[in-house]
Amino acid sequence: MQSQEAAPRHRKDGSSPAGPVVGVAQAEAALVEHYPRLVRLAYLMLPPDRGRGRRVLTAHALTQRALPRGRTRTPVIPAQSTGPGGDPGYAFVRVRIVRAALEADRPRRRLSLPRRSTVPPLMPQVWGLSLFPRAGGAGELALEQRMAGLSTEGRAAFVLRGLERLPDADVLRVLAAAGAVDPMRALAEAAAVPARYALLESPAFDPSWLHARPTDLMRRRRHLKAALAAAVALAVGGTLFALPVGGWGGDGPVSPASAQNPAARAALDPDRLVRVPAAAWRSSARTDFSVWPARGGLTGDRALLRRALAVWARPHDAVQVSATAGTPTGGPPGPPQLLYAGDVGTARVVIFYDGLRITRYAEPNDGTAGAALDLARADAAGRAEAGAVVLDRADGNVRYLTAPWVRQAAERDLRNPNSGTMDLTLTDGITSPLASPALRTGACTSWNVLQLTDASGARLLTDLGELIPARLTTGRPGEVHDAAGAEALRTWAPFACSLSQMRARGVRSVNAWQYAEQPLPDASGIAAWVCTRAETWRGGGERVLAQFHTPGGPDGAVAAQARSVPACGARDPQVLAGVLWKSQDGSWYLLAAGGRDTATISATGGVEHTAQGNLLAVPAQPGAKPGLEGTLTDGRSIDALK
Numbered sequence: 001m002q003s004q005e006a007a008p009r010h011r012k013d014g015s016s017p018a019g020p021v022v023g024v025a026q027a028e029a030a031l032v033e034h035y036p037r038l039v040r041l042a043y044l045m046l047p048p049d050r051g052r053g054r055r056v057l058t059a060h061a062l063t064q065r066a067l068p069r070g071r072t073r074t075p076v077i078p079a080q081s082t083g084p085g086g087d088p089g090y091a092f093v094r095v096r097i098v099r100a101a102l103e104a105d106r107p108r109r110r111l112s113l114p115r116r117s118t119v120p121p122l123m124p125q126v127w128g129l130s131l132f133p134r135a136g137g138a139g140e141l142a143l144e145q146r147m148a149g150l151s152t153e154g155r156a157a158f159v160l161r162g163l164e165r166l167p168d169a170d171v172l173r174v175l176a177a178a179g180a181v182d183p184m185r186a187l188a189e190a191a192a193v194p195a196r197y198a199l200l201e202s203p204a205f206d207p208s209w210l211h212a213r214p215t216d217l218m219r220r221r222r223h224l225k226a227a228l229a230a231a232v233a234l235a236v237g238g239t240l241f242a243l244p245v246g247g248w249g250g251d252g253p254v255s256p257a258s259a260q261n262p263a264a265r266a267a268l269d270p271d272r273l274v275r276v277p278a279a280a281w282r283s284s285a286r287t288d289f290s291v292w293p294a295r296g297g298l299t300g301d302r303a304l305l306r307r308a309l310a311v312w313a314r315p316h317d318a319v320q321v322s323a324t325a326g327t328p329t330g331g332p333p334g335p336p337q338l339l340y341a342g343d344v345g346t347a348r349v350v351i352f353y354d355g356l357r358i359t360r361y362a363e364p365n366d367g368t369a370g371a372a373l374d375l376a377r378a379d380a381a382g383r384a385e386a387g388a389v390v391l392d393r394a395d396g397n398v399r400y401l402t403a404p405w406v407r408q409a410a411e412r413d414l415r416n417p418n419s420g421t422m423d424l425t426l427t428d429g430i431t432s433p434l435a436s437p438a439l440r441t442g443a444c445t446s447w448n449v450l451q452l453t454d455a456s457g458a459r460l461l462t463d464l465g466e467l468i469p470a471r472l473t474t475g476r477p478g479e480v481h482d483a484a485g486a487e488a489l490r491t492w493a494p495f496a497c498s499l500s501q502m503r504a505r506g507v508r509s510v511n512a513w514q515y516a517e518q519p520l521p522d523a524s525g526i527a528a529w530v531c532t533r534a535e536t537w538r539g540g541g542e543r544v545l546a547q548f549h550t551p552g553g554p555d556g557a558v559a560a561q562a563r564s565v566p567a568c569g570a571r572d573p574q575v576l577a578g579v580l581w582k583s584q585d586g587s588w589y590l591l592a593a594g595g596r597d598t599a600t601i602s603a604t605g606g607v608e609h610t611a612q613g614n615l616l617a618v619p620a621q622p623g624a625k626p627g628l629e630g631t632l633t634d635g636r637s638i639d640a641l642k
Helices: 024-033 035-045 052-064 078-082 088-104 138-148 152-162 168-177 183-191 197-201 217-236 262-267 302-313 486-502
Strands: 129-133 210-214 319-323 337-344 347-353 357-364 371-377 388-394 397-402 408-413 421-424 448-454 457-462 470-474 507-519 526-536 543-549 557-563 576-582 588-594 598-604 609-612 615-619 627-632 637-639
Touching: 024 035, 024 088, 035 052, 035 088, 035 152, 052 088, 052 129, 088 152, 088 168, 138 197, 138 347, 138 357, 138 388, 152 168, 152 183, 152 197, 168 183, 262 302, 302 337, 302 347, 302 357, 302 371, 337 388, 337 397, 347 388, 357 388, 470 486, 486 507, 486 526, 486 543, 507 588, 507 615, 543 576, 557 576, 576 598, 576 627, 588 598, 598 615, 609 615
Parallel strands: 319 371, 470 507
Antiparallel strands: 129 210, 337 347, 347 357, 357 371, 388 397, 408 421, 408 448, 448 457, 457 470, 507 526, 526 543, 543 557, 576 588, 588 615, 598 609, 598 627, 627 637
């Protein structure tokens, strides 16, 4: 149906008198299929001052309420027909969500009944937990501040332009259908905001990918005790005594009641921060975070440091908090070490180290409200792991604060081992921005990594979306080395994109080990079997991928994978995996390989064959799902990765 220049007249339910029709079943199917995107749309349009936890639940409630209550088929306005794949069901639900988001922020007229979108939802409800999306970088924080300054209609126009990629004419029609008072003014507001639309796809604005932390346990306990005391007093007819609850301390909504404890007070005192001399690392027997000096232009800003410490001790609901898996989120046990304090882009950034964790605090440097707190485990980090910390992410780029012993920093494409390196400038230990693969979506055409060089040699680190980049190594488990040489780079190249499966998992290092080579049955070359194993800071949740790469192919294929297993690691340097492979002449084969200690490999279940040695190649039928098992040279059995 052709769109017209003037917005058509709409019925009260947002439909037009004529045009495509949408039934309840079609609308429900669209809502279920596109639920994460629709919830993100609602979350972005809601006022940021509600707090992230309340916005998450409200966004889910508005989206789930978007289904029409009747079972009749509903006409759809022309502008709604521009949903993904031309799906009118999606477009219909989208307009209802926009209308609900606009109504949720409008003041209610006196003596009028509350609108459905403003009534607290019966579902979903969460008790005893605060849910919030992952923390973003300075770019996401700055964008959210700009969006907070828009009206609700202006915010909706910005999201429709940026997230939905609607042209301005369709944005006006959708706003008109949703009951906007002044769509033209809303569009003008949206046009005044810099078009950093890619940030709208960030996990920081994804209310379907959430972190959870308990609500204020001490306050909850105090309230429970007060309620019990009140009940007893009522039962015996006594007098109710209202015990005063202490207000916020001098640090605003972050000062904990435990600040009366001397040890806690010392941990929050910026004058007691540990500051390491700049040359301490040269004479120290240790080369880790404990010998990093304090750097940055704001290391003397006591007010900033006090705010950062107070937020770390007790972040308010408005603070974006994220922590890698297995990282405690409590405050510092004592005065932490200051690693950095300074202006980075549009934010003031402070980085601490308390012997167990790296903590980064960021706040807008224009004086607006809002802050972010990120924590990551860093215990037992050595020279290789303590080479860099993420300082800032913005516009798809990342900047690092490097260790004082780093002499040179460079960027290289791990997927292209022959591309060479591009030098990065180092200013007081801070690298110039380099492209980060951490938050990238879509096809993987490159994987940029950080190459650091010091007196001990060069090593590669990759950004996996957390504070501390992961170290990349190659070699047989127990004999690994940094992946900086030509052979190591060639080993990693076909499997670089598989690192995307290890984002945000608390990964400490990833090793790629080519455990076997196998001649292909059609004599077209030799395939490589590589095992990649991700070790974590917490010592659990390891990720193991067995990958298969044929000559001439750009990327390897994941043949099998497992979690929290010793296979392919220093404790058990054994691996067995298989894959169904189609030759150039259309024939199918079951190919399997184990490590050098594999004596036999047996296939069962549709393919019956036993091969001597660590390689198996046998004809198979398409879609076959045979089982694999092997024996080692010492007689032990080994199961294949699934």
